Structures are given as C-alpha cells and as structure tokens.
Amino acid sequence: MSRIxxxxxxxVLSVFAILFLMxxxxxxxxxxxxxxxxxxxxxxxxxxxLSFYGANQIQSPHLDKLAGQSLVFNxxxxxxxxxxxxxxxxxxxxxxxRSRYLDFNTLxxxxxxxxxxxxxxxxxxxxxxxSNGKVYHxxxxxxxxxxxxxxxxxxxxxATEEYRKIRAxxxxxxxxxxxxxxDSAYQDGKxxxxxxxxxxxxxxxxxxxxxALGFYKPHLPFTAPRKYWDKYKxxxxxxxxxxxxxxxxxxxxxxxYGELRNYETIPKEGHLEDGLAxxxxxxxxxxxxxxxxxxxxxxEELDQLGLAENTIVVLWGDxxxxxxxxMLWCKHANFNSSLxxxxxxxxPGKTKGQRTDYITETIxxxxxxxxxxxxxxxxxxxxxxxxxxxxxxxxxxxxxxxKFFDGVTLIKGSLFYTEWTNDEGEPYERMLFxxxxxxxxxxxxxxxxxxxxxxxxxxxxxxxKWGKDFF
Numbered sequence: 001m002s003r004i005x006x007x008x009x010x011x012v013l014s015v016f017a018i019l020f021l022m023x024x025x026x027x028x029x030x031x032x033x034x035x036x037x038x039x040x041x042x043x044x045x046x047x048x049x050l051s052f053y054g055a056n057q058i059q060s061p062h063l064d065k066l067a068g069q070s071l072v073f074n075x076x077x078x079x080x081x082x083x084x085x086x087x088x089x090x091x092x093x094x095x096x097x098r099s100r101y102l103d104f105n106t107l108x109x110x111x112x113x114x115x116x117x118x119x120x121x122x123x124x125x126x127x128x129x130x131s132n133g134k135v136y137h138x139x140x141x142x143x144x145x146x147x148x149x150x151x152x153x154x155x156x157x158x159a160t161e162e163y164r165k166i167r168a169x170x171x172x173x174x175x176x177x178x179x180x181x182x183d184s185a186y187q188d189g190k191x192x193x194x195x196x197x198x199x200x201x202x203x204x205x206x207x208x209x210x211x212a213l214g215f216y217k218p219h220l221p222f223t224a225p226r227k228y229w230d231k232y233k234x235x236x237x238x239x240x241x242x243x244x245x246x247x248x249x250x251x252x253x254x255x256x257y258g259e260l261r262n263y264e265t266i267p268k269e270g271h272l273e274d275g276l277a278x279x280x281x282x283x284x285x286x287x288x289x290x291x292x293x294x295x296x297x298x299x300e301e302l303d304q305l306g307l308a309e310n311t312i313v314v315l316w317g318d319x320x321x322x323x324x325x326x327m328l329w330c331k332h333a334n335f336n337s338s339l340x341x342x343x344x345x346x347x348p349g350k351t352k353g354q355r356t357d358y359i360t361e362t363i364x365x366x367x368x369x370x371x372x373x374x375x376x377x378x379x380x381x382x383x384x385x386x387x388x389x390x391x392x393x394x395x396x397x398x399x400x401x402x403k404f405f406d407g408v409t410l411i412k413g414s415l416f417y418t419e420w421t422n423d424e425g426e427p428y429e430r431m432l433f434x435x436x437x438x439x440x441x442x443x444x445x446x447x448x449x450x451x452x453x454x455x456x457x458x459x460x461x462x463x464x465k466w467g468k469d470f471f
Contacts, residue, residue, distance in 0.1 A: 036348070036373050037202075037311040038122070039302065040212040043291060044083060044134055044219040045331070046317030048076075048342040050288070059231050059289050062296025066315060068353040069346050071390050076343035076360045077400040077411055078319040081331040083219075084137035086318040086362065091118045091136065093366035093381040095467060096403050098423070104137055116378045118366050120145035122210040125375050130198055133191045134214035152190040158223060159185040166264060175263035176283040177223040183293065186223055187216045192294035196301045203305045208373075213298065217291050218321070220330075221263060222283025224290035232285050237278045240324045242440040249326075249444050250429040252407070252420055257322075257329040271327055281323050309348050312372055316362060317341040326441070334407045334418045334431070335441055339400075347372060347390060356389045359411055361400040382467060401466050410462040416441070417458040425463070430455060 049055040052067035053074070079089040080096050084104040089096055092115045100112060116124075123129045123145055131139075131146045139151050158164045159179040167173030183189035195213050202209045217224065245254060260280075261268055272280070295315075302308045318341070322328040325337035332338065341362065345351065363383030370377045371385045388395035400411040407429075409418040414436035419427040430446035432455060437443075445451045 035208050035310065037208050037307065038127075038210045038369060038373070039298075039311050039313045040135075040210065041295060041298075041313065041315045042087070042135060042212070042214045043295075043315070043317050043342075044214070044216055045319070045321040046218060046288070046291070046342055047320045047323070047337065048317070048340055049323075050342055053342065057232075057237075058285050060292040062292045062299065063315070063342075066295070066299060066313065066346060067344050069351060070313070070315075070344035070353065071347070071351045071386070072353070072355045073343040073345075073360050073386075074355055074357050075400075075411075076316070076341050076362065077339045077402055078317075078341050078362050079400075079402055081319040081333060081338040081402065081404050083134075083318050083331075087136050088112070088141075090316070090318075090362040090365055091142070093118065093363050093378075093383055095363065095382045095401070115380050117142050117145050118369065119210060119212065121370065121375060121378065122373075123147070125373075126207055128202060128205060128207045128209045129212075130209070131212050132194050132198070132214065133187070134216055135212045150194060152187045152194075156185065156187045156190055157221070159225075170264055172262040173221060173264060175221050175260065175266055176279065177221065178226050178229045178283075178286075179223075180226045183225055183290070185225065186290075188291060188294050191215060192297045195298045199298070199301050199305055199307060203307060215291050215294065218284050218287035220260065222280065222287050224283075224286040228286040228290045228293075229282065231289055232282055234278055234282050237281050237285075239274065239277055239281075242442055243324050243327055244442070245327050246442050246444070248447070249441075250420070250431055252429045253334060253418070253431055254326065254328060255332055257332075259330040259332070272324075272329070277324050280329070284321075284323055311348065312369065313346040314344070314365060314369070316343045316365065318362075332404060334402065334404055334409045336416060336433075336435070338404075339402045339409065339411070345386065345390070350390055354390070354393070356386075356393065358386075358389055358395060359398050359400050360386055360389075361402075364397075399465055401462065403466075408462060408466065410458060410465060412458075412461070415458065417446075417455070417462065419459060419462065427459065430459075432458070 049058055050060045050063055052064045078086045080086045082104050092112050094112055094115055119129045129146050130148045132150045139149055158177055159181040163174050163177050198211055260266055319331045320338045320340050321331055322337050326335055361383055364386050367377050367381050367383055367385040368387055371387045384397045402409045406420040407418055414434050416433045418431040420429040421427050431444050432446040433441040446455055
C-alpha cells in the first residue's frame with residue numbers, strides 16, 4: 001500500500017526555504033562573510049627587511065609564521081612615505097593630491113571630512129571597532145568611527161628615569177635605549193597586553209569586531225629591551241650596498257633626515273660616522289624583533305581563544321624607512337626604500353603562504369576588506385581589491401603611484417619613474433630607475449637621450465593612473 005504524503009503549511013514552508021537557499025548560494029556566503037572579524041595590525045616605519053622577505057639578518061619568527069598563513073605581497077607600496085598622510089590614505093581609500101594628505105599632521109576630518117572611513121564603514125555594519133595605539137597618527141582623528149580609542153601613557157617611550165629626564169629637557173631625547181627591562185616597560189608591550197585583554201572580551205560579545213593595533217616601533221627612538229639588542233652582534237652589521245649619492249640622481253631626491261637630527265647625540269649636519277650608522281641599524285633590528293614578539297603574543301591568544309578560524313588578519317607597514325640607503329635615514333623620499341612596505345593578508349580557509357609579485361598599494365586594503373566581509377564598497381574608493389589575487393593569483397591592476405610633496409612616483413613593471421612638478425603640473429626634475437638592471441637605484445636614466453620617448457610615455461601614464469585629483 002502506497003503512502004500518501006501529507007501536505008501541511010509547515011511542509012510547504014520548509015520546501016520553499018530549502019529551494020531558496022539552494023538558489024542563493026551567494027547570499028549564504030555573504031551572510032557568513034559578514035561574521036568574519038578583522039584584526040588590523042599597523043607597524044610604524046617597518047620596511048620589508050624581514051625573514052619572510054628573504055632578509056635573514058633580522059629575526060622575526062612570529063611574522064614569518066603569520067606570512068606562512070597569509071597571502072604575502074612581494075611588491076606592496078605606500079601612497080605617501082610619511083606616517084600621518086599614509087594612514088589617512090589607507091583608512092579613507094582615497095589618494096593624496098597636491099593639497100590633500102601631505103605630511104604627518106594630516107587629519108582625516110580636515111583633509112577629507114565627507115569620506116566614509118574604513119573603521120566607520122565597519123561600525124555602520126554592526127562591528128565593534130577598537131583603536132589601540134597608533135592607528136591614525138593622531139589618536140582622536142576620526143573619533144566617531146571607534147567604539148573605543150586607547151593609547152599607552154607617554155612615559156613608556158623610555159624605560160629608565162635617566163632617559164625620561166633627558167627627553168623632558170630636550171625636544172626629542174635620546175635616539176636609542178638599551179635597558180634590561182621586561183617587554184611591558186615600553187608602549188608596545190602595553191599594547192600587546194591590551195589587545196589580548198580585548199580579544200578575551202570580544203570573544204564573548206555578540207558582534208563581529210574590527211580590532212586595530214598600531215605598534216609604535218621600530219619608529220624612533222630605537223628603544224627595546226636589552227634581550228632584543230642581544231640577538232644581534234654589532235660587528236656583523238654592514239652598511240647598505242647603496243650607501244652613496246650618485247651625481248646623476250637629482251639633489252631634490254635627497255634630504256637632511258631632520259627627523260633623526262632632532263635627537264640628542266646626532267650631528268646636525270653632514271653624513272653619519274660609520275659607527276653611529278651601524279648602532280642605529282642595530283637599534284632598528286632590535287625594535288623589529290621586539291615588535292615581532294608582541295605581535296606573536298596577540299596572534300597566539302587569537303588562536304587559543306578559537307578566534308583565528310573566523311578572523312581576517314591584515315599586517316602592513318605605513319611606509320618604508322631608510323637605514324643608510326642612499327646615505328639617507330628616515331622616510332620622506334621617493335626611493336624604493338621609502339615606498340615599499342611589508343603587507344600580508346590572512347583569510348581563514350583561503351590563504352596558506354601564497355605570494356604575489358603583482359604590484360599593490362596600501363589603498364587596495366580598504367576595498368579588499370569590504371569584499372572579504374560582504375560589506376558594500378563606497379563609491380569614493382580609488383584602490384582595487386586584491387581578492388582576485390587570493391582566488392586565482394591574477395588581477396588586472398598591476399601598478400602603484402606614490403607621492404611625497406612635489407615628487408610623484410609611478411611603479412610599473414621593473415620601472416620606477418618619478419617627476420617633481422610645479423602647481424601647473426610641469427616637471428622640473430625627473431628620475432627613472434630600472435630595477436631589472438639597477439635594483440639599488442644608482443643609475444638615473446631619466447636624462448639619457450635614449451630614454452626620452454619612454455620618459456614622456458611614463459609621464460603621461462603617471463597622470464592617467466593618478467586620477468582626476470592629481471592637480
């Protein structure tokens with residue numbers, strides 16, 4: 001005897017529900033994506049001189065581990081090589097212009113007040129947003145975008161009372177400190193502990209989170225616990241291969257590294273003595289290893305809490321930093337050493353140590369995070385998502401444009417083309433390096449007759465790629 005299927009209202013609703021879900025797989029993915037958390041890690045003055053980039057002189061085991069779980073960008077570049085402006089471009093997704101996003105004093109709310117920032121769009125989409133440390137250059141910039149803003153007290157810049165007194169009586173204080181103290185004696189140790197505490201609270205929350213951590217080191221002064229200095233031997237540290245300033249390079253490309261000269265014991269003019277130069281490099285290395293350990297603590301806690309499987313982790317440096325490259329120190333230049341940054345994105349279930357040589361910019365992060373979390377991208381974004389590089393290893397865009405005051409650089413293929421222009425957009429200095437034959441940027445090709453037509457082409461392309469707000 002055959003059974004008669006009983007049709008009830010509940011049965012009908014169930015069938016329609018199943019058919020709807022089967023017909024809308026993208027909707028399911030979007031809903032799931034919206035529950036992904038974001039751990040957003042910014043590191044001040046971090047150049048891609050790290051083990052996972054092949055620089056074995058620096059010990060960074062925790063960042064190496066993160067890279068092994070992420071998509072690593074071998075050719076990522078900041079849009080402005082100065083902290084305030086670089087952070088503003090990334091967090092708004094908008095390029096700098098001749099009058100916008102110029103220097104460390106950049107304020108998002110003054111330079112581009114109507115733009116919806118990255119933290120604000122996450123907040124508007126139901127996320128808990130927390131800013132710890134140096135995310136924007138100014139702590140309270142874009143304050144409405146954050147549910148909480150936290151910074152460690154200023155006294156943690158130096159660990160010893162002696163150095164704190166020196167700083168109190170001078171403009172900047174000492175450029176380095178090598179003290180036998182615990183990690184938490186400095187700002188970034190405090191920051192790591194705060195982040196761990198945040199993760200424990202957020203785990204029990206009923207909302208996804210956007211947790212931003214802005215680590216201060218390896219920014220000057222180079223202050224890190226002694227155990228990190230002890231990882232390196234001064235006698236094994238070398239000056240960079242391009243520790244020179246060729247005459248073919250425009251004088252405009254160089255600067256007096258005033259940021260460093262504001263510190264005690266640093267001469268006010270002239271090149272640094274080799275001993276001091278190597279001591280500074282030593283201090284920088286120590287600070288990178290110190291930061292590596294702090295980030296490791298946070299990532300370990302993320303994993304132990306069971307949050308790693310549902311959290312996107314973004315790591316980026318706000319710009320490069322010259323460690324004697326071109327006999328320069330600090331950033332503020334259009335050389336590769338000022339523009340190239342470390343950048344990785346870890347996406348649960350999608351990344352596992354892949355690498356890409358596609359050229360990317362830090363303004364590409366904003367649209368990428370929107371796409372990964374199912375948030376609709378705002379119309380003002382000028383970067384492009386890197387998700388195609390995660391999905392299939394390719395994307396159409398393969399260039400970057402960076403700017404420092406009058407100097408604008410187009411990075412395309414192996415070519416680094418820079419021109420300094422006046423207010424009418426007319427170039428008054430040019431610089432062209434081919435990294436295929438000159439990775440150290442020692443031979444400026446811009447004024448050679450054989451490259452004249454190529455330079456003219458690059459000049460036109462630079463303006464096209466920069467966009468409508470170039471002038």
